Amino acid sequence: MNQQKIPATVITGFLGAGKTTMIRNLLTNAGGKKIALIINEFGDLGVDGEVLKGCGAENCSEDDIIELTNGCICCTVADDFIPTMTKLLEREQRPDHIVIETSGLALPQPLVAAFNWPDIRTQVTVDGVITVVDSAAVAAGRFADDHDAVEAARSEDQSLDHESPIEELFEDQLTCADLIVLNKTDLIDVAGLGRVRDEVAARTQRKPVMIEAKNGEVPAGILLGLGIGTEDDIANRKSHHELEHEDGSPHDHDEFDSFVVELGPVADPAGFVEALKSIISAHDVLRLKGFVDVSGKPMRLQLQAVGSRIDHYFDRAWAPGEKRGTRLVVIGLHEMDQGAVKAAIEALA
Numbered sequence: 001m002n003q004q005k006i007p008a009t010v011i012t013g014f015l016g017a018g019k020t021t022m023i024r025n026l027l028t029n030a031g032g033k034k035i036a037l038i039i040n041e042f043g044d045l046g047v048d049g050e051v052l053k054g055c056g057a058e059n060c061s062e063d064d065i066i067e068l069t070n071g072c073i074c075c076t077v078a079d080d081f082i083p084t085m086t087k088l089l090e091r092e093q094r095p096d097h098i099v100i101e102t103s104g105l106a107l108p109q110p111l112v113a114a115f116n117w118p119d120i121r122t123q124v125t126v127d128g129v130i131t132v133v134d135s136a137a138v139a140a141g142r143f144a145d146d147h148d149a150v151e152a153a154r155s156e157d158q159s160l161d162h163e164s165p166i167e168e169l170f171e172d173q174l175t176c177a178d179l180i181v182l183n184k185t186d187l188i189d190v191a192g193l194g195r196v197r198d199e200v201a202a203r204t205q206r207k208p209v210m211i212e213a214k215n216g217e218v219p220a221g222i223l224l225g226l227g228i229g230t231e232d233d234i235a236n237r238k239s240h241h242e243l244e245h246e247d248g249s250p251h252d253h254d255e256f257d258s259f260v261v262e263l264g265p266v267a268d269p270a271g272f273v274e275a276l277k278s279i280i281s282a283h284d285v286l287r288l289k290g291f292v293d294v295s296g297k298p299m300r301l302q303l304q305a306v307g308s309r310i311d312h313y314f315d316r317a318w319a320p321g322e323k324r325g326t327r328l329v330v331i332g333l334h335e336m337d338q339g340a341v342k343a344a345i346e347a348l349a
């Protein structure tokens with residue numbers, strides 16, 4: 001690997017696996033390394049950017065955090081990622097390391113391929129692709145296909161060329177990995193973790209190293225400096241989409257949808273969270289996150305749901321002059337009844 005090139009680490013993993021949490025942790029233990037962050041999320045609310053800017057790490061100032069908001073990074077590589085990268089490389093003070101967080105629905109393959117573009121290739125190399133896995137979700141069978149349901153859907157619609165979109169994406173993200181972080185080990189026991197290891201290993205032909213973590217606590221020395229140069233090995237990491245559409249027909253995210261719900265103040269946050277759990281379960285919402293305006297409280301409540309597991313905590317005071325409000329982004333499969341979910345949430349405030 002050419003030592004002059006700036007190393008870039010790609011961090012991927014399904015919705016809510018713990019990517020942002022791991023990056024936040026990384027920023028606080030990366031020593032003197034100046035890090036630039038490029039982050040991309042699915043849904044129009046910019047929650048990850050807020051969380052990362054709020055961590056105040058000296059080696060990564062607000063200026064060094066760039067949000068790509070025009071859709072999933074894998075589909076906007078040419079229009080969004082390449083120009084952003086070019087601008088970053090033109091800066092007088094170049095970073096020591098670049099970290100890219102993909103959206104939870106992104107295929108990492110097109111992003112890695114972009115590092116072979118002439119202007120990028122001479123200046124940057126992919127240090128490694130790190131795939132974060134929600135071990136508890138794997139243990140609960142969330143990525144295991146319901147094969148009967150898939151077959152039933154296929155027999156009704158012969159044009160379906162996909163297995164379950166969630167299962168495929170999960171496998172594509174694993175297939176691209178140089179390092180797999182089995183995160184959320186606090187939520188499962190040792191035997192469960194053994195089964196998760198076996199399942200993850202069975203879903204990729206490659207044999208990337210797997211490590212375990214809770215709350216994304218992995219030393220920077222392990223995450224940064226893998227020195228792989230992954231862009232030279234993309235031929236071995238093809239996604240389902242690439243294997244099925246050798247003609248280069250575009251990938252899309254039609255199987256998934258997101259929308260934002262805006263509400264007024266919430267008087268009873270505990271009751272609100274319990275009611276949200278029921279809505280999430282009833283409608284198979286995959287991910288819900290955002291901020292809640294709790295009546296009479298000077299602090300903003302951050303809310304993070306992955307399936308029906310909800311974390312919530314007061315993250316910072318509402319700033320003077322800042323418009324208070326409850327804003328949540330909801331992500332689910334395309335079939336999710338958006339109108340019903342929206343109405344049910346709006347009825348809670």
Ligand SMILES: Nc1nc2c(ncn2[C@@H]2O[C@H](COP(=O)(O)OP(=O)(O)OP(=O)(O)O)[C@@H](O)[C@H]2O)c(=O)[nH]1
Pocket residue numbers: 013014015016017018019020021022041048103104105183184185186187213214215216287304305306311
């Ligand atoms: N119990 C537990 N919760 C975790 C762990 N890691 C992350 N979380 C929680 O899981 C939720 C999602 O974490 P994020 O870091 O936002 O996940 P993400 O992969 O960035 O999510 P998206 O960007 O939406 O795909 C948050 O509530 C985290 O606090 C862990 O190891 N254990």
